[in-house]
Amino acid sequence: MRLPTSARLSETTAERLRIAALLAPAVALIVLLFLGGLVSGLLRSLNYFPLIGLDTPNFDAYTAILSDREFLLSFWLTLYISLVSTILSTVLAVAAALLLRAALKGRRVVNVFFSLNLTIPHLVGAVGILYLISQSGLLARAAANLGMIDRPAEFPALVADPLAIGIILTYVWKEVPFIGVIALAILLSVGEDYESVAKSLGAKRWQAFRHVTLPLLAPGVASASFIVFAFTFGAFEIPWLLGRTYPSALPVLAFESYSDVDLGSRPKAMAMAMVIALLSALAIVGYTRLSRRFIRS
Amino acid sequence: MTNVTLSKLTKEFEGKPDPSVDHIDLEIESGKLTALLGPSGCGKTTTMRMIAGLLRPTSGDIKFDGKSIVSIAPERRGAVMVFQNYLLFPYMTIRENVSFGLKMRGVSKTETRQRVGEMLDLVQLPGLEDRMPKQLSGGQQQRVALARALIVQPKVLLLDEPLSNLDAHLRDEMRELIRRLQGELKITTIFVTHDQEEAAVLSDKIALILRGRLQHFGPPEEYFERPASVEIARFFGGVNFIPGAYDGSVIATSIGKFSAPRSSIASGAGVLTIRPEAVEIGGEGANSVPGRVVSHVYAGRYARFLIDVGGIRIEAVSDPKRVSQIADGDSISLRFDPNEIWVLAQPTEGDGVSLGASEGGNGSVASVSGDE
Ligand SMILES: Nc1ncnc2c1ncn2[C@@H]1O[C@H](COP(=O)(O)OP(=O)(O)OP(=O)(O)O)[C@@H](O)[C@H]1O
Numbered sequence: 001m002r003l004p005t006s007a008r009l010s011e012t013t014a015e016r017l018r019i020a021a022l023l024a025p026a027v028a029l030i031v032l033l034f035l036g037g038l039v040s041g042l043l044r045s046l047n048y049f050p051l052i053g054l055d056t057p058n059f060d061a062y063t064a065i066l067s068d069r070e071f072l073l074s075f076w077l078t079l080y081i082s083l084v085s086t087i088l089s090t091v092l093a094v095a096a097a098l099l100l101r102a103a104l105k106g107r108r109v110v111n112v113f114f115s116l117n118l119t120i121p122h123l124v125g126a127v128g129i130l131y132l133i134s135q136s137g138l139l140a141r142a143a144a145n146l147g148m149i150d151r152p153a154e155f156p157a158l159v160a161d162p163l164a165i166g167i168i169l170t171y172v173w174k175e176v177p178f179i180g181v182i183a184l185a186i187l188l189s190v191g192e193d194y195e196s197v198a199k200s201l202g203a204k205r206w207q208a209f210r211h212v213t214l215p216l217l218a219p220g221v222a223s224a225s226f227i228v229f230a231f232t233f234g235a236f237e238i239p240w241l242l243g244r245t246y247p248s249a250l251p252v253l254a255f256e257s258y259s260d261v262d263l264g265s266r267p268k269a270m271a272m273a274m275v276i277a278l279l280s281a282l283a284i285v286g287y288t289r290l291s292r293r294f295i296r297s
Numbered sequence: 298m299t300n301v302t303l304s305k306l307t308k309e310f311e312g313k314p315d316p317s318v319d320h321i322d323l324e325i326e327s328g329k330l331t332a333l334l335g336p337s338g339c340g341k342t343t344t345m346r347m348i349a350g351l352l353r354p355t356s357g358d359i360k361f362d363g364k365s366i367v368s369i370a371p372e373r374r375g376a377v378m379v380f381q382n383y384l385l386f387p388y389m390t391i392r393e394n395v396s397f398g399l400k401m402r403g404v405s406k407t408e409t410r411q412r413v414g415e416m417l418d419l420v421q422l423p424g425l426e427d428r429m430p431k432q433l434s435g436g437q438q439q440r441v442a443l444a445r446a447l448i449v450q451p452k453v454l455l456l457d458e459p460l461s462n463l464d465a466h467l468r469d470e471m472r473e474l475i476r477r478l479q480g481e482l483k484i485t486t487i488f489v490t491h492d493q494e495e496a497a498v499l500s501d502k503i504a505l506i507l508r509g510r511l512q513h514f515g516p517p518e519e520y521f522e523r524p525a526s527v528e529i530a531r532f533f534g535g536v537n538f539i540p541g542a543y544d545g546s547v548i549a550t551s552i553g554k555f556s557a558p559r560s561s562i563a564s565g566a567g568v569l570t571i572r573p574e575a576v577e578i579g580g581e582g583a584n585s586v587p588g589r590v591v592s593h594v595y596a597g598r599y600a601r602f603l604i605d606v607g608g609i610r611i612e613a614v615s616d617p618k619r620v621s622q623i624a625d626g627d628s629i630s631l632r633f634d635p636n637e638i639w640v641l642a643q644p645t646e647g648d649g650v651s652l653g654a655s656e657g658g659n660g661s662v663a664s665v666s667g668d669e
C-alpha cells in the first residue's frame with residue numbers, strides 16, 4: 001500500500017498500458033471497419049477512385065443530389081419521420097414513466113413489460129405492425145367483419161401511406177420503452193422528495209412537474225431522444241418494409257441508388273450516406289454533450 | 298401566529314403490522330419552538346410529512362388554529378418542510394432556489410430580488426446568489442434550504458433533523474441561528490431530532506415519541522428532573538435505577554433506605570433514580586451508602602465512575618480531578634441528596650423495559666476503561 005509515489009505512478013501507467021494492449025485488437029477492428037468504411041465512402045462520394053482513373057476529387061455527386069427532387073423529398077420525409085417519432089416517443093415515454101411510478105407497486109411487472117419489448121427486433125415489430133394495420137391486416141378484417149367498413153380494403157391506408165403512419169407507429173412502439181426505461185430509472189433514483197419540497201414551498205402539481213420533475217428528467221431523457229433520432233434517421237429496414245416507394249426514406253433511396261445497375265450513381269449513393277452519417281453524428285454530439293452534463297450533476 | 302393541534306393522528310403503512318404513528322395527541326402553541334424527539338424509526342418524519350400535507354393520515358386530524366387542514370393540499374397549507382438532506386434543486390442557482398416559493402406565487406421580479414437578498418443576509422450568506430448548490434458546503438446548503446423556506450413566510454415551519462448532517466462546530470452555529478431566527482420571526486416551528494441534548498438546548502417544549510406513540514410532552518427540565526417513566530428517564534441519559542418499596546417519603550431498596558420526597562407515584566412499588574452528576578462521591582451521613590469503585594473514565598471536562606453498591610452498579614459523574622484521588626478498587630461512600638432523588642413507578646412486564654441496573658449505560662463505562 002505504501003509505495004513511493006513514483007512507483008505507484010508507474011504501476012498505474014503499466015496497468016493502463018496493459019488494458020490498452022488487451023483492448024487493442026477490438027479497437028483496431030472497429031477503427032478499421034468503421035472509420036475505414038466511412039473514409040472510403042467519403043472518398044467515393046467525392047468521385048475519388050484512382051483504381052478506375054478518377055483521381056481528382058470533386059463535389060459533383062453532392063451538387064447532383066442537392067438539385068435532385070427525389071433526394072430532397074426523401075430528405076424531408078426522413079427528417080419528418082425521425083422528428084415526429086422522436087417527439088412522440090419522448091412525450092409518451094415520459095408520461096408512461098410518470099404513470100408507472102405512481103403505480104409503484106407493479107414496478108417489477110412493468111420493468112419486465114418494458115424489457116420484453118426491448119428484446120424484440122425492429123424488423124419483427126414491423127412485420128407485426130404490418131399484420132395488424134395494413135389494409136389486409138387484422139384490424140382491417142376485424143373492422144370489416146364488424147360491419148364498420150364494407151371491405152378490408154376500405155380501411156385507411158396506414159402502411160405505405162403519405163404520412164408514414166405505419167413507420168412512425170413502429171418506431172414509437174419500439175422506442176417508447178427505450179426512453180421510458182431511462183425516464184423511469186431516473187424518476188425512481190431521484191425519488192419524490194424534490195417534488196415534495198416544491199409542493200411544500202407552494203408549487204401546484206403542474207408547477208412542480210414543470211419546474212422540478214421535468215428539469216430533473218430532461219438531460220437523461222434528451223440523451224435518449226438524441227439516440228432515437230440518430231437511429232430513426234439512419235434505419236433502413238422499417239421504411240423499406242412499411243414505406244412508400246416514392247418518395248422513399250433516405251437510407252432506402254441511398255441503398256437503391258447503390259444497387260442501381262448504373263455504376264455511375266454510386267457516388268450519389270455515397271453522398272446520401274454521408275448526409276445520413278452527418279445528421280446522425282450531429283445527434284450523437286448532442287447526446288454526448290447532454291449526457292456529460294447529466295453525469296456531472 | 299398559528300397553533301397546531303394533532304388529534305389521534307395515526308399512520309399505518311401497508312405491510313407493516315404496527316402503526317408508524319399511533320394516535321398522537323399534541324397541542325403546539327403558536328410561535329413556539331417544539332422538538333419532536335425520538336429514536337430512529339419512531340415516526341418523526343412521518344408525522345412531519347402529515348403536517349406538511351405530503352402524506353395522508355390513516356386516521357385522526359390536524360388543525361391549524363382550530364381548523365382541520367387534512368383535506369387541504371400541501372401548497373395551500375402554509376406549512377413548509379425543510380428536509381434533512383437539504384434537497385436544494387441541483388440545476389438552479391442559489392438565487393433561483395431561494396426564490397422558488399415566490400416564483401410559484403407569481404411575485405414580481407424586483408420584489409423577489411430584494412427579498413432574496415434580505416433572506417440571504419438573514420441566514421448570513423450574503424453574495425452567494427449566483428453559485429450552484431454543489432459549490433456550497435453542507436452548512437451553507439442547510440442555510441439556503443432554511444432561507445428558501447422562510448422566504449414564503451410560512452405559518453408553520455417544519456425542520457426535519459436540520460442539524461444531523463453537520464459537524465459539531467457547525468451544529469452549534471446552526472442551533473444559534475435557528476434559535477435566533479425563530480425568536481425574531483416568531484414562526485411556529487416544529488423540529489425533529491434524535492438528540493436529547495439538542496432538543497433541550499433548542500426547544501420550548503419537547504414531544505418524546507417512542508414506537509410511534511407520544512410518551513410525554515413538556516418543557517426540557519421535566520425530562521431531566523421529573524421524568525414520567527423509567528423509559529423516558531433512560532432516553533434522557535438516566536442510568537441509575539434501583540427498585541424498592543415507596544411509602545410516600547422513604548424508599549426501601551436492597552442497598553438501604555433513602556428519604557425521597559420527590560416522586561411521580563404516591564406510594565407502592567417504585568424505582569429510585571438519580572442522575573450520575575447528582576451522586577456525591579465521598580458524601581456521608583443520612584442517605585449515604587458504602588461502595589467500591591469498579592472502573593472509571595476520564596473525559597476531560599468530567600470523570601465518570603462506576604461503583605458497586607451491594608451488587609448494584611451506580612454511575613457517578615464528578616470533577617475530573619477526582620481521578621487522581623480515587624483508584625479502582627477503593628472503598629468509598631456515596632450520598633444521594635434527597636432533593637435529587639426521583640421515585641418512579643416500576644415498569645410492568647408488558648413495557649419490555651428492564652431496569653438493567655447492572656448493564657446498559659454501566660456496561661459501557663466498564664468496557665471503555667477496560668478493567669473490570
Ligand atoms: N413510505 C413508507 N412505506 C412504508 N413504511 C414507511 C414509509 N415511510 C416510513 N415508513 C416506516 O415508518 C416508520 C417510521 O418512519 P419515519 O421515517 O417516520 O422514522 P423517523 O422517526 O423519521 O426515523 P429517522 O430518525 O431514522 O429519520 C419506520 O418504521 C419506517 O420503516
Ligand SMILES: [Mg+2]
Binds near residue numbers: 341342343457
Ligand atoms: Mg426521519
